[in-house]
Amino acid sequence: KAGVTQTPRYLIKTRGQQVTLSCSPISGHRSVSWYQQTPGQGLQFLFEYFSETQRNKGNFPGRFSGRQFSNSRSEMNVSTLELGDSALYLCASSTGPTGDEQYFGPGTRLTVT
Amino acid sequence: QQQVKQSPQSLIVQKGGISIINCAYENTAFDYFPWYQQFPGKGPALLIAIRPDVSEKKEGRFTISFNKSAKQFSLHIMDSQPGDSATYFCAASGVKGSTLGRLYFGRGTQLTVWP
Numbered sequence: 001k002a003g004v005t006q007t008p009r010y011l012i013k014t015r016g017q018q019v020t021l022s023c024s025p026i027s028g029h030r031s032v033s034w035y036q037q038t039p040g041q042g043l044q045f046l047f048e049y050f051s052e053t054q055r056n057k058g059n060f061p062g063r064f065s066g067r068q069f070s071n072s073r074s075e076m077n078v079s080t081l082e083l084g085d086s087a088l089y090l091c092a093s094s095t096g097p098t099g100d101e102q103y104f105g106p107g108t109r110l111t112v113t
Numbered sequence: 114q115q116q117v118k119q120s121p122q123s124l125i126v127q128k129g130g131i132s133i134i135n136c137a138y139e140n141t142a143f144d145y146f147p148w149y150q151q152f153p154g155k156g157p158a159l160l161i162a163i164r165p166d167v168s169e170k171k172e173g174r175f176t177i178s179f180n181k182s183a184k185q186f187s188l189h190i191m192d193s194q195p196g197d198s199a200t201y202f203c204a205a206s207g208v209k210g211s212t213l214g215r216l217y218f219g220r221g222t223q224l225t226v227w228p
Contacts, residue, residue, distance in 0.1 A: 004156075031214055042221060043157075043202065048214035056215050090156050092216075099214030100145040100206040104156035 001027055004093050004105035012111045018079040021108045025072050025093030032074040033102060034066060037088040046089075048099055049074055055099075078110075086112045116140055117205050119219025126226050132190040134222045136203035139184060142212050143205040148177065148188045151200045151221075160201075161188070193226045200224070 005024045013019050025032050034046040045058040049068035066076040072093075078085055088109050092102035119136045126132045136146075147162035163170045163177040163186065170177045176189040190197055200223050204216040 033214060033216070035216075043216075043218040045215045045217070050214060056211065056213055058215070092156075094214070098145075098206075098208045100208075100216075101147070101159070101162065102216060103159060104149075106154075106156045 004091055004103055006089075006091050006105040006108050008108060009106065010109045010111075012113060013081050014113055015081055015083060017081050018077065019081060019110065020075055020077045021089055021091075021110075023074045023076075023091030023093075023105060025074070025091075026095075026103060029093035029095045029103075030072055031094040031096070031099035031102075032068055032072065033092045033094070033099065034074070034076050035090045035092065036060075037090055037107070038086075043090070046076065050097065050099060081112045083112050086110060115220070116217040117203060117219045119203050119222060121222060122220070123223045124225070126193045126224065128193065128195060128226055128228050130193050130226075132193045132197070132224055132226070133187060134201055134203070134224075135185065135187045136219050137183075137185045138205050138217075140205070140207070140212065140217075141184075142207040142209055143217075144208060145206045146177070146179065146186050147204050147206075147216070148175075149202045149204065149218075151202065157202060190224075193224075195226045195228050198224055198226050 033048040048056040068074045088107040149157035151157040179186045203219040
């Protein structure tokens with residue numbers, strides 16, 4: 001079975017721009033979670049989707065949004081980028097309804113200049 | 114507030130030795146406790162996980178010990194190898210409210226195994 005895939009792998013954007021990141025979960029997995037990883041803050045939860053519904057959301061500003069499609073693929077969007085948004089954005093998928101056993105993709109490295 | 118506290122921050126072990134990483138939590142709603150291994154430039158990889166109904170789980174050289182009353186769990190890596198050099202994260206998750214579908218991570222432990 002193919003693992004979680006994320007595109008693009010690397011991205012450079014300018015302050016004020018917006019960005020969309022994509023995640024394809026493992027086949028059959030219905031839960032998709034997003035995390036931001038930085039050296040200073042570690043791994044922080046953004047949001048989780050199950051069957052196209054957002055079930056949980058972390059403490060991030062409204063500039064961070066996401067969605068899930070009927071095929072379980074997910075996208076996250078960050079508008080009005082700030083320098084502090086530079087991070088590794090990780091997507092994880094899980095098969096079960098509790099979304100606990102999560103398998104991570106390689107991440108998208110976002111650099112904001 | 115860090116819901117899962119992990120120590121030590123870094124660990125240096127000789128090849129063949131035992132590596133021990135500890136985590137503590139407060140939220141009794143947590144019922145799933147995984148450990149992840151992350152190499153530079155890669156996403157975290159699920160290593161081993163435990164639920165509170167057992168006190169220990171072993172998979173190969175990796176063992177989780179779980180103490181429900183103390184709200185602590187630890188990862189033991191037996192016969193540590195240079196290839197085990199990576200960052201290890203403990204995490205916790207639950208099935209209700211803010212714990213659903215969400216992993217709360219510790220800050221990570223950078224393990225270095227000297228040959």
